[in-house]
Structures are given as structure tokens and as C-alpha cells.
Amino acid sequence: MKLRRLAVIGVGLIGGSLAKALRAAGAVEEVVGCGRSKANLDLAVSQGIIDRYSHDVGEAVTDADMVFVAVPLGAMRETFAAMRGRLAADAIVTDGGSAKASVVADARAVFGELPARFVPGHPIAGTERNGAAAAFAELYQDRRVILTPLAETDPDATAQVRAMWEACGAEVSEMSVAHHDEVLAATSHLPHMLAFGLVDALARMKENDKIFRYAAGGFRDFTRIASSNPVMWRDICLANKQALSAMLATFADEMNDLSQTIAKGDGEHLLAIFSRAKAARDRFVDGDNNDAGGSAE
Amino acid sequence: MKLRRLAVIGVGLIGGSLAKALRAAGAVEEVVGCGRSKANLDLAVSQGIIDRYSHDVGEAVTDADMVFVAVPLGAMRETFAAMRGRLAADAIVTDGGSAKASVVADARAVFGELPARFVPGHPIAGTERNGAAAAFAELYQDRRVILTPLAETDPDATAQVRAMWEACGAEVSEMSVAHHDEVLAATSHLPHMLAFGLVDALARMKENDKIFRYAAGGFRDFTRIASSNPVMWRDICLANKQALSAMLATFADEMNDLSQTIAKGDGEHLLAIFSRAKAARDRFVDGDNNDAGGSAE
Incomplete structure (x- = not known):
């Protein structure tokens, strides 16, 4: 070539x-x-x-x-x-x-x-x-x-x-174009929405300066992508609005379910979700397996 | 002492x-x-x-x-x-x-x-x-x-x-005890729920092995805390269920709103959210300001 x-x-x-x-x-x-x-x-x-x-x-x-x-x-x-x-x-x-x-x-x-x-x-x-x-x-x-x-x-x-x-x-x-946009909505666009959304939610809380003061390393890693370029991300949202808005709505429903699972105190269900997630991440994401094993912060 | x-x-x-x-x-x-x-x-x-x-x-x-x-x-x-x-x-x-x-x-x-x-x-x-x-x-x-x-x-x-x-x-x-539990729900417990929830959601998607394959560095950072100890996190959820379930439900509502903002193509509103979040993170989280400025992945 x-x-x-x-x-x-x-x-x-x-x-x-x-x-x-x-x-x-x-x-x-x-x-x-x-x-x-x-x-x-x-x-x-x-x-x-x-x-x-x-x-x-x-x-x-x-x-x-x-x-x-x-x-x-x-x-x-x-x-x-x-x-x-x-x-x-x-x-x-x-x-x-x-x-x-x-x-x-x-x-x-x-x-x-x-x-x-x-x-x-x-x-x-x-x-x-x-x-x-x-x-x-x-x-x-x-x-x-x-x-x-x-x-x-x-x-x-x-x-x-x-x-x-x-x-x-x-x-x-x-x-395919559609599959690409779904895969990226899941692995990149949705996480960015969650990170932007979380930081914005905290910034709107009362005494937000105090709240951020107690954020530890896990929070820093989790929200790093919220420092990304806002104009670029506006463009990505508008460009992939169908796949992204659908995925975000589904995820919001799942977080509502999780909220109710926690409110009910259903420890067995919580343990199943967290164990599945940890196994999936340790299996699929290379290079830093098990790297937050004991951190509760 | x-x-x-x-x-x-x-x-x-x-x-x-x-x-x-x-x-x-x-x-x-x-x-x-x-x-x-x-x-x-x-x-x-x-x-x-x-x-x-x-x-x-x-x-x-x-x-x-x-x-x-x-x-x-x-x-x-x-x-x-x-x-x-x-x-x-x-x-x-x-x-x-x-x-x-x-x-x-x-x-x-x-x-x-x-x-x-x-x-x-x-x-x-x-x-x-x-x-x-x-x-x-x-x-x-x-x-x-x-x-x-x-x-x-x-x-x-x-x-x-x-x-x-x-x-x-x-x-x-x-x-106060109540304030501690709210602050930690916001800065630690909620982010862990989102990370566990996201990885679990992806793991349950069809062809999930392919999806994780396309995850880039931002996803790795974002989901690192999903490798945390599931038993410990079950205990934390049960111990802080009131503050955490309430915060998670509020956040789910906000993500539903964001989904609709994206579906409507309201770029101005998106830009406002992302800009506020970036400003808050760059201001409050020390040490790595602006560190994902251009990454779209």
C-alpha cells in the first residue's frame, strides 16, 4: 500500500x-x-x-x-x-x-x-x-x-x-452503519452521558463545593470523560440521537429498577448484578483486571 | 497524641x-x-x-x-x-x-x-x-x-x-450522619451503581463480547469501579439504602430527561449541560484538569 x-x-x-x-x-x-x-x-x-x-x-x-x-x-x-x-x-x-x-x-x-x-x-x-x-x-x-x-x-x-x-x-x-452506532452508543456515548449527567447533578446540589471535596480516586476516574469537549459531544449526541436516546432511556429504566431493588433491601439480587458486572469487566476489559477489588472509598 | x-x-x-x-x-x-x-x-x-x-x-x-x-x-x-x-x-x-x-x-x-x-x-x-x-x-x-x-x-x-x-x-x-451518607451516596455509591449497571447492561446485550472489544480508554476508566468487590458493595447498598435509592431514582429521571433532550435534537440544552459539567469537574477535581478535552473515541 x-x-x-x-x-x-x-x-x-x-x-x-x-x-x-x-x-x-x-x-x-x-x-x-x-x-x-x-x-x-x-x-x-x-x-x-x-x-x-x-x-x-x-x-x-x-x-x-x-x-x-x-x-x-x-x-x-x-x-x-x-x-x-x-x-x-x-x-x-x-x-x-x-x-x-x-x-x-x-x-x-x-x-x-x-x-x-x-x-x-x-x-x-x-x-x-x-x-x-x-x-x-x-x-x-x-x-x-x-x-x-x-x-x-x-x-x-x-x-x-x-x-x-x-x-x-x-x-x-x-x-453495518446501524450496528456501529449502537456499539458506540453503548461503549462510548452512553458512558459520556452518565459522566456528564453525574457531574452536572452534583454541581447542582446544595453545597456542591463540599461534595466534590469528598470525591476520591474512583470518582475522578469515573468522571474523567466529563471533561471532554462539550461542543464535540453535542455534535455526537445530535449525530447519533436515535441509538443514544433509546439506550439512555433503557438505562434510566434499569437504574429505576436498581433503585427499587436497593430500597427493598434485596441483597441477593444486588449481589447477582454486581457479580455479573465484575466478571464481565474482568473478562472483557484487558490489562487491569480486578484493579479495584477492595476499594470502598 | x-x-x-x-x-x-x-x-x-x-x-x-x-x-x-x-x-x-x-x-x-x-x-x-x-x-x-x-x-x-x-x-x-x-x-x-x-x-x-x-x-x-x-x-x-x-x-x-x-x-x-x-x-x-x-x-x-x-x-x-x-x-x-x-x-x-x-x-x-x-x-x-x-x-x-x-x-x-x-x-x-x-x-x-x-x-x-x-x-x-x-x-x-x-x-x-x-x-x-x-x-x-x-x-x-x-x-x-x-x-x-x-x-x-x-x-x-x-x-x-x-x-x-x-x-x-x-x-x-x-x-452529621445523614449528611455523610448523602455526600457518599453522591460521590461514591451512585457512581459505583452506574458503573456496575452499565457493565451489566452491556454484558446482557447480544454479542456482548464484540461490544466490549470496541470499548476504548474512556470506557476502561469509567468502568474501573465495576471491578470492585460485589459483596462489599451489596453491604454498602443495604447500609445506605435510603439515601442511595433516592439519589439513584432522581438520577434515572434526569437521564430520562436527557434522553428526550437528545431525541428532540435540542443542541443548545445539551451544550449547556455538558459545559456546566466540564466546568464543574475542571474546577473541583484537582490534578487532572481538562484531561479528556479532545477525546471522542
Whole structure:
């Protein structure tokens, strides 16, 4: 796999790390960046992440054989619109959005139909940092990338996007758009809602400064994701509103049931839930099994 | 502050670390341990955590001037019963339970009234490890300890328990039993319910092995506390069922509201919630401000 010209629209952690990883793998000849911040793009050039840049999407994608769209979900549609009519005939387009149905809808709305060489994708990776300065070549090493090709998608385009991510060390899976959005609603979007919701609920309590003072390590870990970017998460909620609102409502019902189980003092039922959860986490989440075994705080 | 004889009932992380910290501070002459596991107690002796031990609570507390009860909440009542009639006249008793109303009720049930020299307490500290082997002298350094003395409590006993914890480097606060249980329900018990509930919900989904496979770092942090000891957490739920069930029900209602806000696509409202939560966490939780700023995973 060797790309001749990669266009990265949005040279932040996600887009910049793809460019760095492909360069490190010798899998790309030229990288053209695109974004709004001159300072960020100049930095990306000086660090060798991109060779050159344009603030204009249409110009940036000109003659690229691969285009990676790493902009917030709320900016997908305008980004697609800006590249319409400017892509090379055989150019492949893929993206890094955290919800896929909305990106597919945006592409359909802009192009009239889903372009055969557009492969919706989502690298499940990230750190707490932002911008080209945060990019690093190893971000995708051993991380999952989900591709959600549709019936209209050219299998060759999917294969090339897969090869690109594999060159970065990622493990690539394919699933349907709907399944992706459900899986991510469960493993990422719902937890973020709970963390935001919990911190907000505590912040609205009387004497909330005192309450936070007594929060221990478990609370810090649990709520870390509540420090995430509010605008990005608004966009994710709006983009995945069907799967997420359904899952959140189901979860709320389950928490109501749990509340009643506690009120009734049904210790046997509580023990069953907690034991199942501990077993599942210890089994499925690698690397830190049993790591809170005795902490009551 | 110097204790002549400290009895530690339950020589695990919490009890063992208190003994180690007091020894390191030169604040105790003799430590007598009590527990069921001979291996654990022998280890505690060999590591100098305790000087000697008994498997019998009544024997262990004999002639102690301070008794620290560090047993699970479900074992408090039987432990109090075992020390009835065996305590020295001026002995002070305190505990480390994560819920306080139930411990006070247990003490009242056993002693007929709340003993004047019993000071309910809760050190907000813990690690993922268990047993005397996990104990270390610095566990309480700069950590919070909450004492919940009642009207019947002898102020001198409270002052001595405070001095004991301060000798370990802890910051001691006093609050009412009810307020303690509400604060802990919010900052510790509710988050644990959400983490247990989320992991259990995912584990019950179809193809749950695939779902966990796509969980990223944020999910790992968020659900770490779901690996906690199920028996201990059953006990905490039963001990704090009133405050916790009420808080969980309120939270479930709020998550239902959030679900509808998402379903309606009310981005402005979502942004307000997320921004408030991020601001609160960045302001109140020390040490890792803004640490998930850009992670969408």
C-alpha cells in the first residue's frame, strides 16, 4: 500500500496521527493538509506531518488519491460540499467520525447519492490532547478501526482504506452503519452521558463545593470523560440521537429498577448484578483486571 | 497524641495502614490485631503492623485505649456484640465504615444506647488491593477522614479520634450522619451503581463480547469501579439504602430527561449541560484538569 497524495481535512490529533503513522510506515508520498488555523498548519508543516496546506478544501483535495476527513461531526456536511466537483475520478474518501449514520446522511445530501468510493470509518482512538502538536505515529497501533461500507460502496475502495489503517498498525473491522452506532452508543456515548449527567447533578446540589471535596480516586476516574469537549459531544449526541436516546432511556429504566431493588433491601439480587458486572469487566476489559477489588472509598 | 494500646479489628488495607501510619508517627505503643485469617495476621505480625493478635474480638479489645473497627458493614453488628462487656471503661471505639447510619444503628442495637466513647468515622481512602500485605503508612496522607459524632458522643473521644487521624497525615472533617451518607451516596455509591449497571447492561446485550472489544480508554476508566468487590458493595447498598435509592431514582429521571433532550435534537440544552459539567469537574477535581478535552473515541 502506498498513497501518492493524501489529503487530511482537519489536521488535529486524529488526522495528524494518521499522516505521521503512514509516513513512518513509508506508505505515503505527499500529505496535503487543510484547516482553518494557520498556526496549527504551520506547526504541522514544521513537524513534517504535512508537506503543504490550503485553507480551501477543494484545493486541498485536488489530485489526491486518498482524502481523510477528520473534522467534527457538525462540520461534515459543509466539508463534503466544499469537495464536490473537486475530487479526482478515482479518489477515495474516508472519515473519522464517531457516529456513522449522520455522516452517511450528510454525504447523501451533498452528493445526491452515496459516492461509491466513500468509505465511512471510525478509528477508536484518542487521547486527552488536541491539535497537530498532539499527533503521534503510534496512536493507532493495536487500536480498532471500524469501517461501515454500504451496498453502494466499491469493495476496492474499502480494501484500500483497510490497507491504509493496517499500515498504521490498527486492527480493522467492518460492520453495518446501524450496528456501529449502537456499539458506540453503548461503549462510548452512553458512558459520556452518565459522566456528564453525574457531574452536572452534583454541581447542582446544595453545597456542591463540599461534595466534590469528598470525591476520591474512583470518582475522578469515573468522571474523567466529563471533561471532554462539550461542543464535540453535542455534535455526537445530535449525530447519533436515535441509538443514544433509546439506550439512555433503557438505562434510566434499569437504574429505576436498581433503585427499587436497593430500597427493598434485596441483597441477593444486588449481589447477582454486581457479580455479573465484575466478571464481565474482568473478562472483557484487558490489562487491569480486578484493579479495584477492595476499594470502598 | 500517643495511644498505649490500639486494637485493630480487621487487619486489612484500611486497618493495617492505620497501624502502620501511627507507628511511623510514633503515636502508638502496642497494636493488637484481630481477624479470622491466621495467614493474614501472621503476615501482619511479621511485617511489624501488629505486635500480636487474637481471633477473639473480646480478647483483642481487652485493656485497649483505642479500638478501630475495620470490618465490612455487614459484620459491624456482630463485631460490636463481641466486644460488649469487654471494653475498658475509658476505651474509645471508632470505625471505618463507608456508610454511617447503619453503623450507628448497629451500635445502638447492641449497646442499648450509643456509647458516649464511640465515634463513627470514615477514612475516604483505598486502593485496589486487599489484606495486610497491601497496607502502607502513607495511605491517609492528605486524604479526608469524616467523623460523624452524635449528641451523645463525648467531645473528648471525638478529639482523640481526630488527633489519631491527624497523626496519620489526614484532614479530618465532622458532619452529621445523614449528611455523610448523602455526600457518599453522591460521590461514591451512585457512581459505583452506574458503573456496575452499565457493565451489566452491556454484558446482557447480544454479542456482548464484540461490544466490549470496541470499548476504548474512556470506557476502561469509567468502568474501573465495576471491578470492585460485589459483596462489599451489596453491604454498602443495604447500609445506605435510603439515601442511595433516592439519589439513584432522581438520577434515572434526569437521564430520562436527557434522553428526550437528545431525541428532540435540542443542541443548545445539551451544550449547556455538558459545559456546566466540564466546568464543574475542571474546577473541583484537582490534578487532572481538562484531561479528556479532545477525546471522542
